[in-house]
Amino acid sequence: MKESKLNEIHDEARKNNIPLMKDDGMDFLIHYLEKHENIRDILEIGTAVGYSAIRMAQVRWDMRIDTLEVNPEMYEQALENIADAELSDRITCWLGDGAQFETEKKYDLIFVDAAKSQYRRYMEHFMRNSLPGTVFIFDNLAFHGIVDDNSISHNRSTVQMVHKILKFREHLLKDERFETIYYPDTGDGIAVAKRIK
Secondary structure, eight states: OOHHHHHHHHHHHHHTTOOOOOHHHHHHHHHHHHHOTTOOEEEEEOOTTSHHHHHHHTTOTTOEEEEEEOOHHHHHHHHHHHHHTTOTTTEEEEESOGGGOOOOOOOSEEEEOSOGGGHHHHHHHGGGGOOTTOEEEEOOSSTTTTTTOGGGOOOHHHHHHHHHHHHHHHHHHHOTTEEEEEETTSTTOEEEEEEOO
């Protein structure tokens, strides 16, 4: 896919408030994939319009991505964008809630960028699809700075959600099954958790 078309997908999504990873977060993810050549099979929870799946698949010709989207309209748009990028043979898009998705596959990387309050549920659900060495990457663990300073938001449901994000973040950093590094100033707060047991 031409860069101009990819930029168009990006700009259109931003204009329509479709949740895309922050640009520096996306750059971090792509750089991580470039550095870790052992990553081949990826599971993404939260397709949106397919932008991040396309970017990841472009890193190496042998990458295969399963990506899950709960919103039917975004799912249809993602299918179209993935087909335009001629990547339908390597990116498989599934419609439905990530926590209901069942597969026997084992993944090298599981990228979680979906319903923030469900991160713990997703992590536990997909442990069976990971092995020691599998990396989980979670975005939005700072949630625009509100997680570390709730006074930024006066919206009750936002404050409840960021409380859940904070609890998850604290749990993840203590979870002995993982070796976790948290990058508070990258993207919207990114954690890279490598399964060690």
